[in-house]
Amino acid sequence: MLPDDEDDKRLMGLVAGGDDDALRLLVHRHHARLVGFLRGEVGSQATAEELAMEVFIRLHRAAARWRPEAKLSTYLIHIAHNLVLNEWRRRGRKPTTALEFAPEPGDVSQGSARRVAELDEAFRRAILQLAPEQRTAILLVVQQELSYEDIAEIMDAPVSSVKTWIHRARARLRELLKDFHDQA
Amino acid sequence: MNDPELTPFDQELAKMLRRGRSVSVAGFAERVVVAARADRRRRVVVRWSSAIAAAAAVFVALLTLPASSEEALNRQTFALVAQDESAQLADLFGAAADLSLLAPVAERPAVVETFVAPGS
Numbered sequence: 001m002l003p004d005d006e007d008d009k010r011l012m013g014l015v016a017g018g019d020d021d022a023l024r025l026l027v028h029r030h031h032a033r034l035v036g037f038l039r040g041e042v043g044s045q046a047t048a049e050e051l052a053m054e055v056f057i058r059l060h061r062a063a064a065r066w067r068p069e070a071k072l073s074t075y076l077i078h079i080a081h082n083l084v085l086n087e088w089r090r091r092g093r094k095p096t097t098a099l100e101f102a103p104e105p106g107d108v109s110q111g112s113a114r115r116v117a118e119l120d121e122a123f124r125r126a127i128l129q130l131a132p133e134q135r136t137a138i139l140l141v142v143q144q145e146l147s148y149e150d151i152a153e154i155m156d157a158p159v160s161s162v163k164t165w166i167h168r169a170r171a172r173l174r175e176l177l178k179d180f181h182d183q184a
Numbered sequence: 185m186n187d188p189e190l191t192p193f194d195q196e197l198a199k200m201l202r203r204g205r206s207v208s209v210a211g212f213a214e215r216v217v218v219a220a221r222a223d224r225r226r227r228v229v230v231r232w233s234s235a236i237a238a239a240a241a242v243f244v245a246l247l248t249l250p251a252s253s254e255e256a257l258n259r260q261t262f263a264l265v266a267q268d269e270s271a272q273l274a275d276l277f278g279a280a281a282d283l284s285l286l287a288p289v290a291e292r293p294a295v296v297e298t299f300v301a302p303g304s
Binding site for chain 1: 193194197198200201202203204205206207208209212213214215216217219220221223224227
């Protein structure tokens with residue numbers, strides 16, 4: 001196990017005892033990936049932050065009962081996934097709101113920035129058009145780089161279902177992004 | 185990644201998705217700590233409220249319920265029986281009922297049998 005995981009365990013013990021500094025450290029360590037995942041899921045930065053906040057509140061409440069059977073990061077994504085399911089139910093299974101993504105500069109030249117931004121938005125729109133299970137599975141495997149086994153645990157589903165969702169998600173994305181893909 | 189075969193499209197998808205993998209939010213940890221403290225306080229209040237409500241319910245029950253409930257039940261039973269007219273009638277005709285029940289059991293004396301059926 002990685003040192004970070006061991007440190008997470010130690011910090012969770014402290015959080016269970018009411019140590020706010022330990023909670024602050026855990027949030028600082030894990031929130032960016034969690035918000036990234038949630039933003040991919042719900043398509044809104046504000047909603048992603050609200051849900052991430054709720055994830056950490058639930059983690060804080062469950063700290064005394066938490067057993068380190070899985071990595072804390074996987075546990076957090078598991079809670080986040082359940083909250084996303086509730087969010088979909090609340091919205092009548094329509095995950096999209098107005099997209100709020102801004103292109104992130106850095107790895108592209110100024111000349112191609114516009115083209116990358118268009119592609120970026122097209123990809124994100126396409127992701128939001130996927131069936132919920134497909135979207136979660138593709139985000140977890142590609143964006144969060146989790147194993148099929150971890151994804152199966154997070155989604156409470158067999159590994160075979162996870163593989164099917166990922167396969168279908170790729171096929172659907174290829175279809176939705178055919179125009180951009182052909183131009184590239 | 186688990187999939188060994190990555191097409192150019194898959195590579196592009198991965199590149200795009202990983203750009204949004206990590207979204208750091210300034211001041212987020214502090215916001216969480218403040219919310220967690222508020223949540224902790226709220227849960228303490230709810231826990232104490234429940235305990236106080238339960239204690240109050242027990243107190244009210246002790247005040248309103250009679251001290252010896254068995255004795256009270258006996259008194260109520262006797263009062264109901266005293267008010268029951270059908271029970272009083274049954275008491276009046278009780279003896280007759282007892283006799284009619286006993287009648288088939290009484291045997292005729294042997295001498296009566298002789299006079300009733302002389303030919304036998």
